[in-house]
Amino acid sequence: MSERIFITLGSQKFQFDRLLKAVDELYEKGILKEQAFAQTGYSTYQPVHYEYKNFLNRDEFEKEMEKADIVITHGGTGAIIGAVKKGKKVIAVARSAQYGEHVDNHQLQIINQFKEQNLICGLTDVKGLENAVGYIRTHDFDDYQSNTDRIIGSIKQYIESL
Template sequence: MDNKIFITLGSQKFQFNRLLKAVDELCEKGTVDAENVFAQIGYSDYLPKNFNYKKYLDRDEFSKEMGKADIVITHGGTGAIIGAVKKGKKVIAVPRLAKYGEHVDDHQLQLIKQFRELNLIYACEDMNLEKALSEVKNRKYNSYKSNTKAIIDSICEFVEGEK
């Protein structure tokens, strides 16, 4: 495993400078090979010094970068997490926190906790990315199983029962 890392910070109007700085520091120390890191940084105003990035990616670019990655580091958004686990990526989810101006509240802590309890991701609440990267490389996670079919079946049964 080359351990290619894709960082996705979403497209909401919140910065996540703290995460970008932490990855930059790991690249500076040589803990992470900067050549193997690419980030979609969104509204963050911190510009990484040691790895490649782009503010926004279109759908094709996003899919391409995600496809190349072994590990996805993301904020605690449901869409970002599910998108990565559906593709079989090892996911490190770091919650955006209100006290740093990264979101309006701390709901991402709860979302990440639920994904962790399902053994789908590594929950990195403490921003210790060095530990997170070490753990995620050697850990086996559950595969994501969508419940869309069960929901549709349930709706169909309900509608059929109404006739």
């Protein structure tokens, strides 16, 4: 069975045309052959080689995420965590303030944190996307480990000690 790619760019009022174009270029080069679907958000670029919709409702989003083996996303915390929790292979690309993709470059820090934990393939620029696709196909990532239970346990222990 062939892999499926889900590209999600979030719902904030910023475009990320560079990433959508870079994915199209990988189809043109024959690097990508998998079926893909993109949730493009406020981007104005219209993909040529894969299906897309600007915004998905919650159910549509979950269905696309479930069908995907690979998720290509921006460096938003929610998008990354949502994908790694579901065991998806994730390529996260930082938006850049320089190109009007966000107000600052905080996504670089977010991506680096997830990358250091061996949870994702993180990119500082779309220029690395071709190499990232090859890397993600062969690399074994660690499973996401939530620390929510540990935090709740610590809070309970503290409250009980009062």
